[in-house]
Amino acid sequence: MMKILSVNSVRILIYLIPAVLLYVYSCKKDDNPVKFPKGTFPDSTIILTGINSPYDDYNMDLYQLLDYVNVIFSSNRAGSGGKFDLVQGVITFRFDQTDGTFELESEITQDAFRTTLINAANTPGDDLGPYTRFSTVDGNEYLILSSESVNGDLDFYYLKNQPFFGTSIPSVSGPFPVTLLNSDANDAYICFDSNLDSAYYSSDKEGNFEIYLQTRPAETTLADWFKGVYSDGIKVDSINSSGHDKCPYILRKIMVFASDRPGGMGGFDIYYSIFREGKWSSPVNMGPDINTSHNEYRPVLGFHEDFTNNFIVFSSDRPGGKGEFDLYFRGITLPEN
DSSP states (O other): OOOOOOTTTEEEEEEBOSSEEEEEEEEOOTTSOOSOSSBOOOSSOEEOTTTOOSSOEEEEEEEEETTEEEEEEEEOTTTTSSSOEEEEEEEEEEEETTTOOEEEEEEEOOOHHHHHHHHHHOOSSOEEEEEEEEETTTTEEEEEEEEEOTTSSEEEEEEEEOOOOTTOOOOOEEEEEOTTTOOSSOEEEEEEOTTSSEEEEEEEEESEEEEEEEEOOTTOOHHHHHTSOOOOOEEOTTTOOSSOEEEEEEETTEEEEEEOOTTSSSSSEEEEEEEETTEEOOOEEOOTTTOOSSOEEEEEEEOOTTBSSEEEEEEEOOTTSSSSSEEEEEEEOOOOO
């Protein structure tokens, strides 16, 4: 852990993670003028060395609720390259308001509540694509992930709990199957829009993986909605291609996802789309700043109010990492109009 300076010499912004902890330190020295009122996430790709392992590490989730950020990811490190389980850790980033210096660190941790949640979520099979949201309808936090069913395909499951504050660890209910979305094929990588009105997810029920949409009725709890009768959903034709389109993630009006469609840089690339006039725009490849001739996978977008831009965390099996897929961090600026 880093030494925390006195209140007069440092401005501290703390984002606690139920799984991976993000601290944001904004140094503000009394004897130096503030030249950078806000920080900027760097336009260089940073490998999360303290979190990555020699095995596959991917599918990171970011969750923000007031001053809390939750980051969980999937890794097959425990089985030395075998099945995937959920893992937690800590990321720390900070900037100096006098010279604009940005620093980032990461490490694995064992938070008591996150350990309880992860132990409840992990199954004997693969556990992938964690995604966490808070619902104002019932006041619960939901963790949704895809786990291997008894038939060997991936199905959605959810867990719920009251928000974790203070020292009292809330009980965790689940995992329960998401019968509304689960098909006989692989169903994975769910996300919601900003208002929890619509869910987007991937399924290969028609052969290739495609991105589907399901609309949630207003004032229906996520638990009640998830327990509904199976529905095929609507394919998002403006995004889907002849290849595999997977891992959607939405921040405000921006969707990022992974695709191996023709015209990419190689393997899976990361694309983005903007929601305009009631539909998603034609996807744009994020280019060589993010993508390589190898695979880039399961992107997630994050933000902090004291920074001028957003950041992206994604996975890649490019050379230079610790092993197979590794997790990477990079600042980005995307148009929203």
